[in-house]
Amino acid sequence: MTNRSNDSWIADLSADGDRRDAAVTDLRAVLVRGLRQAFKTTKRVDEAFVEDSAQDSLVAILAKLDQFEGRSKFTTWALSIGVRTAISELRRKRWKDVSLADITAEDRSEADVAVDDTERVEVSAEKQEVFTSLLDAIDKALTDKQKFALRAELAGVPQARIAEDLGSNRNAVYKLMHDARKKLLAALDERGVTSETISELFA
Secondary structure (H helix, E strand, O other): OOOOOHHHHHHHHOOOHHHHHHHHHHHHHHHHHHHHHHOOOOOOOOHHHHHHHHHHHHHHHHHOHHHOOOOOOHHHHHHHHHHHHHHHHHHHHHHOOOOHHHHHOOOOOOOOOOOOOOOOHHHHHHHHHHHHHHHHHHHHHOOHHHHHHHHHHHOOOOHHHHHHHHOOOHHHHHHHHHHHHHHHHHHHHHOOOOHHHHHHHHO
């Protein structure tokens, strides 16, 4: 039965024996259907991936039942955890065999900004100038670890993988990136480049 109320879901999943088993089975079915729909056009996602993600999501959801605040349908909340779980696994697989050293060791001494052919020349030039300032600030204001982490993050590498390559943990990487962004913004401000300028030019 998947048409439970929010309270019924929590009560059934928190119960013992057959009542809990039935609720877990129903929730797993909800997750499989939802994940199948959410990732139906995503490459590298097959039925086995959906089934595995649903199982991993179940473990996470059952561990977080006390965090459900009832501001949405329980199944919506559960599926949001399922989607995040699946996305994390896709990112992990994507970067599994990629060397972050190769990604972060690129020589970025020359800035190259992609612009629309119809863009005004002065706007294009300003973008190029801002981008050059950004690269200069990264090079001069950040530590080697901060540069590594920032370049990896800009390339789309998940924080869990960055932490692994740094021999650290996600909390430490989060703090490292937070400090790096603060230093970067301060360095750009010294160069006369504000966050508003960046937003206007690259919106």
